[in-house]
Amino acid sequence: MAHRIVLFVILLVSLSEVEPVSFKITNRCRNTIWPGFLSGATSPPLPTTGFRLSRGKSKSVTIPASWSGRLWARTLCSQDPSSGSFSCLTADCGSGKVECSGSGAKPPATLAEFTLNGTGGLDFYDVSLVDGYNLPVLILPKKIVLGGCGATGCLVDLNGACPRDLKLLARGRRGGVACRSACEAFGDPRYCCSDAYATPDTCQPSVYSLFFKHACPRAYSYAYDDKTSTYTCATGADYVIIFCPPPYTSIGSSYNLWQLNGIKIPWIRSPEPKAASALLQTLSFPFEFLDTLDPLDLRGMLSDVRERESCIHITVVKHEHLEGSF
Known part of the structure; x- marks a missing residue:
């Protein structure tokens, strides 16, 4: 046996x-x-x-x-x-x-x-x-x-x-x-x-x-x-x-860049227009894509993260906004 x-x-x-x-x-x-x-x-x-x-x-x-x-x-x-x-x-x-x-x-x-x-x-x-x-x-x-x-x-x-x-x-x-x-x-x-x-x-x-x-x-x-x-x-x-996973953005020859920890990264624009003087940028991501935000190194920069209707809504303080191209 x-x-x-x-x-x-x-x-x-x-x-x-x-x-x-x-x-x-x-x-x-x-x-x-x-x-x-x-x-x-x-x-x-x-x-x-x-x-x-x-x-x-x-x-x-x-x-x-x-x-x-x-x-x-x-x-x-x-x-x-x-x-x-x-x-x-x-x-x-x-x-x-x-x-x-x-x-x-x-x-x-x-x-x-x-x-x-x-x-x-x-x-x-x-x-x-x-x-x-x-x-x-x-x-x-x-x-x-x-x-x-x-x-x-x-x-x-x-x-x-x-x-x-x-x-x-x-x-x-x-x-x-x-x-x-x-x-x-x-x-x-x-x-x-x-x-x-x-x-x-x-x-x-x-x-x-x-x-x-x-x-x-x-x-x-x-x-x-x-x-x-x-x-x-x-x-x-x-x-x-x-x-072509969401969220992704098509980057033209001139586009928004965010300077985070010394690295320039293309940012995904909010679908809603914001005033030029706005300090906050709010983005919505499908919940399953939260892990993809890690390379942006947003730790300590998030003022609001909440789950609603299977989405993550993130409000980020704008540290440095640049216009330019590679």
């Missing part, structure tokens, strides 16, 4: 180790997107490597428990009427089809990266702008644990404010459609963290990577960025990945 109990416990543990998780991909952008997946070399296959996702729609994908890889969203996609080849203006995977089939995103692309069931029974995840940027994205674990399972992402649209040298332009499109990394734009080893600059000591953040870091403090901005940009959660959590 004791042997049977031990075998039963081992079986339960084995089953829990192989239990798949769910990635719910949501499109809150103004237009259709085409999410793509690339698995690590030793990862089990996924049921899909790419699909179409209309505005306002969601799709859940079953992910093996020990999967590692990345996902992104392609934009401005079309199919050639003569050849039937499928391609996208940003983050194209080059497969010629909606399914990426083992091909990664062509930079620039905002990447959501995962290692599930990794060291210590933890999931590791991050949002990376190392390969550039094309869309805002938020990773939101469904399992909320004190001290872990934090939300991460880049909540702002950087294409309008992208430095001229990095801006990806497209024929017939006003403004930029994506923002390249300095490595891709210039090929300089100093920006690529390669050759003589291939160590954390020799590869330092550039003015270009700081553009990304200031706007999206939780995301990786260059190869040797602060390792706190990687987040962890106990294995077994499901994840929601939202492209």
